[in-house]
Amino acid sequence: MDAIRWQEDHLLLLDQTKLPLVEEYIECWDHYVVARAIKILQVRGAPAIGAAAAFGVALAALNYQGDSAEEFEREVNQAIDDLAKTRPTAVNLFWALTRMKAFLESTRGSSIEDRQQAILAEAQALLAEDKAMNEQMGAYGQTLIPESAGVLTHCNAGALATGGFGTALGVIRAAHQAGKEISVFADETRPLLQGARLTAWELMKDGIPVTLITDSMAAYVMKQKLVDLVIVGADRITANGDVANKIGTYGLALLAKAHGIPFYVAAPVSTFDLSLQSGDEIPIEERDSEEVRTLGGTTTAPLEVPVYNPSFDVTPHQYVTAFITDRGIIQAPYLENLQKHMK
Ligand SMILES: CSC[C@H]1O[C@H](OP(=O)(O)O)[C@H](O)[C@@H]1O
Numbered sequence: 001m002d003a004i005r006w007q008e009d010h011l012l013l014l015d016q017t018k019l020p021l022v023e024e025y026i027e028c029w030d031h032y033v034v035a036r037a038i039k040i041l042q043v044r045g046a047p048a049i050g051a052a053a054a055f056g057v058a059l060a061a062l063n064y065q066g067d068s069a070e071e072f073e074r075e076v077n078q079a080i081d082d083l084a085k086t087r088p089t090a091v092n093l094f095w096a097l098t099r100m101k102a103f104l105e106s107t108r109g110s111s112i113e114d115r116q117q118a119i120l121a122e123a124q125a126l127l128a129e130d131k132a133m134n135e136q137m138g139a140y141g142q143t144l145i146p147e148s149a150g151v152l153t154h155c156n157a158g159a160l161a162t163g164g165f166g167t168a169l170g171v172i173r174a175a176h177q178a179g180k181e182i183s184v185f186a187d188e189t190r191p192l193l194q195g196a197r198l199t200a201w202e203l204m205k206d207g208i209p210v211t212l213i214t215d216s217m218a219a220y221v222m223k224q225k226l227v228d229l230v231i232v233g234a235d236r237i238t239a240n241g242d243v244a245n246k247i248g249t250y251g252l253a254l255l256a257k258a259h260g261i262p263f264y265v266a267a268p269v270s271t272f273d274l275s276l277q278s279g280d281e282i283p284i285e286e287r288d289s290e291e292v293r294t295l296g297g298t299t300t301a302p303l304e305v306p307v308y309n310p311s312f313d314v315t316p317h318q319y320v321t322a323f324i325t326d327r328g329i330i331q332a333p334y335l336e337n338l339q340k341h342m343k
Contacts (some may be wrong), residue, residue: 001205003048003160004055006124009062011055013043016160020201030063031056031079038086038093041192045161046235046271047130050096053083054123057100061119064112072112076104076119088283089244089312090235091273096126130163133268133326137167138174141231141266141324145175145182149228152185152218155246156198157233157266167233167266169202171324176208183209185221189246190214191291191309215248222259230256231324234267241317241334242279247310253319262321269326272342279314287311 005012011028017040018024026042028034034056037043043052060079064072080097087093103122107115145151151172158169165173175182184203189195196212203210213221221227230252236244243249243265256263276282289307294300301307323330327341 001159001202002164003043003045004051004127004163006055006120006127011052011059013037013052014160015042016044016198017042019160020197028055028059031060031083034059035083035086038083044194045156045158046090046092046233047134047162047167047268048160049087049090050092050270051123051127051130051163053086053093054096054100054126056083057097057104058116058120058123061104061116064116067112069108069112072115073104073108077101087285089285090271092235092270095270099126127163130268130270131165133270134162134165134167134170135174136326137266137268137324138165138170140326140329141171141264142174142178142180144229144262144264144322144324144329145171145180146228147180149175149180149182150185150226151175151182152187152221152227152230152252153199154187154195154215154230154232154249154252155189156194156202158199158202160198160202161233166202167268167324168231168264169199171231171264171266172203172208173206176206183211185211185213185218185227187215187218187248187252188212189248191295194246215251218252219255222255222261227259227261229262229264231264231266234265234271235312236276236282237265237267237272237323237338238276238279238282239274239335239338240278241320241323241332241338242282243315243317243320244279244282244284244312245315247313250313250315250319253315257319263315263319264322264324265315265320266324269342272325272338274338274342279316282312282314284313285311
């Protein structure tokens with residue numbers, strides 16, 4: 001279930017807006033198609049957005065037909081700027097674009113053809129590294145999951161949201177592969193249903209027991225002692241450990257605290273933004289009102305009803321039991337420990 005695949009001379013993106021019923025890839029021959037795919041969530045999930053954007057930069061480089069080094073850099077930098085405007089919250093997008101920009105500059109002096117191939121190789125390396133980080137994260141994180149645990153997760157932080165294996169779902173996969181008979185409760189995750197459409201699909205494909213619940217059922221499931229821990233992904237984590245993640249995550253963290261349930265956040269180094277001191281500084285994407293007024297193309301609200309549609313919320317660090325990262329499990333105090341481990 002690769003969300004992102006390079007095929008000879010173009011990029012394939014699994015169209016996640018069509019899952020779970022249709023498994024279809026879109027062909028990307030330029031960075032404009034990649035930018036649109038990110039904006040409309042054909043590809044989504046913080047690390048996957050970064051990796052897709054990196055390949056968008058590679059496509060811009062490969063599509064240059066001239067022989068001027070200055071013009072080549074100008075066109076690739078324009079693609080980087082275009083891709084940076086797609087979605088504001090997941091820092092992985094900007095982390096990936098910054099890396100590709102620095103790499104572009106590091107290739108100065110080589111022939112344009114050599115630069116084009118090197119930039120493509122850098123995007124491929126970024127994708128492979130992300131999957132390897134997820135597998136490392138899974139190995140660390142599964143040690144926190146008890147045998148036969150009930151695990152609740154929100155949105156989709158799986159293979160579809162990353163370069164493969166997943167962050168939160170990567171930890172779940174690793175626990176399952178370690179023989180722990182865990183069961184998962186997946187929040188459907190309104191309004192775009194990443195949990196119902198994507199997480200349930202991923203876990204069922206892997207034979208991992210999953211029960212789909214509506215977002216409003218989480219408290220009742222916890223009250224019945226069916227949940228031993230919560231594990232989610234992240235889109236941006238600031239220096240003090242505040243966490244931006246899919247809307248609804250903050251409420252889950254409050255519920256977990258109220259029920260004495262551990263609340264873990266799984267994220268690779270590319271999700272940490274130590275330049276921001278707290279979650280108050282994280283830009284929160286607001287998306288189209290139609291996403292809330294409709295469901296699967298059916299209107300479910302008055303056509304003109306006003307809508308507020310923030311795509312993310314921020315969970316204060318006080319509610320995070322620990323971060324599961326590719327560099328180990330990081331406990332509080334986060335300001336000190338993130339600086340030490342996540343530079
Ligand atoms: C691997 S973390 C993925 C992260 O991104 C999701 O948001 P979206 O589906 O809008 O890209 C959600 O916040 C997940 O936790």
